[in-house]
Amino acid sequence: MNLDVRSDDNCHLWAEQSGSGPPLVLCHGGPGLWDYLDPVARLLDDRARTIRWDQRGCGRSQRRGPYSVARFVADLDAVRDQLAGPRMALLGHSWGAHLALRYTIEHPERVSHLIYVSGTGIDPERGWHPHYKRNLRLRLGHHLDRWEALSARTRTPEEDREQAVLQWSADFADHGTALRHAEGMATPWLGINYDCNQAINAEVKQELSNSEMAVQCRALDLPVLIIDGTEDIRPRWAVDSLHQALTNSQRVSLAGSGHLPWVENPHDFRRTVTTFLTQHSRQTLSQVHREPPDPR
Structure with a gap:
């Protein structure tokens, strides 16, 4: 189901939801x-909405700025408010993992679980x-030669x-299937927003050098x-400091898969995520049941 989310500054954000269960x-x-x-959603939509x-x-979202981490955190909160409800589980991939982490730091009461997939950590000193x-x-x-030639010049669409x-x-x-998988990511081709890419990457680099994200x-x-x-191909030791800083985290490495592990190891990806969601949902429910009644 395609949906239109409005940010608090009236930017139209494309969204889609499927499946049933907790958001x-x-x-x-x-x-x-x-x-x-979408492949991640299809793997999980019998366990989650x-x-x-x-x-x-x-x-498919409105092509307008501003492009900043704070603005994207606010946009994510609009998605939560209009589609997910008061509390959601959150899964972010790559840059989206950093966005999800930043959102969770700012709004922990609105996140039940955080799933950090193929992120690049919080430590600027190790230089990944x-x-x-x-x-x-x-x-x-x-x-390589063709990629370098294209990278060095102004390109047609x-x-x-x-x-x-x-x-x-x-x-x-897997070299044998890599191009086919990459073609799938680029279909349909919706165009890269390089202004957004440059602005956000520069801010994240500055943010990590100045912030106390570990704290x-x-x-x-x-x-x-x-x-x-x-x-x-992004070194996984870059995530070590994040894993060490999080007091309630577990880390799973999926064999034989690259940056998009659900593509090359879908069975273990689904099993890992659904086990995590189910296990911790039960623990949260148990904690709620152990809380003393409100003396009103």
Whole structure:
């Protein structure tokens, strides 16, 4: 079901929901991309009412700014308020994992569970990006020359899509299926918002260098699941400090999968997420039942 969410500054945000059960809101990566998490929704929609949305300026949402982390947190809160209700489970992928974490830090009472998929952590000192760039070039193999040629010039829309497909192919562990999976991500092609990408990435870099996110993460007491693919070209040690800072977290690495683990290891991805949601929902319900009655 396609839906229209209005932000508090009247920006139209595309959203879609499916399935039944407790609300689970999905945050796509990028920044500057559109929702590509329909396969995740289909894996989980017998256990949750999944809600997907295109971030402001991206995909089917209204193409307008401002592009800032605070603005995207407010937009996510509008999605929660209008579609999910007072409390939701939250799953974010890549940049969307950082957005979901930031939202949870600011509104912990509105999040029941946080699922952090293929994020890049909170520690700016260890410098994961040079490792990513080196691994990207290695994974591209014989496509490297074409990718570099496209990256170095102004591209037509067709070339923009080609460059993205080649780059995204490196996010999959299996070379035999990587291009096909990347083509699927780029279909339909809704155009990358590079202004959004540059603004958000610059702010996140500055935010991590100046903020005390580790301290803020230690204050969270809600359950967090961190999921990594063992073959992700973004080094997974970048997430170590986040895992250590979270007091109620578990971390699962899915074998044989890259940056989108639900694509290459859907069985274990579904099992891990549904087990986490079910287990912690029961614990939360048990805690509620143990609370003393309100003496009114």
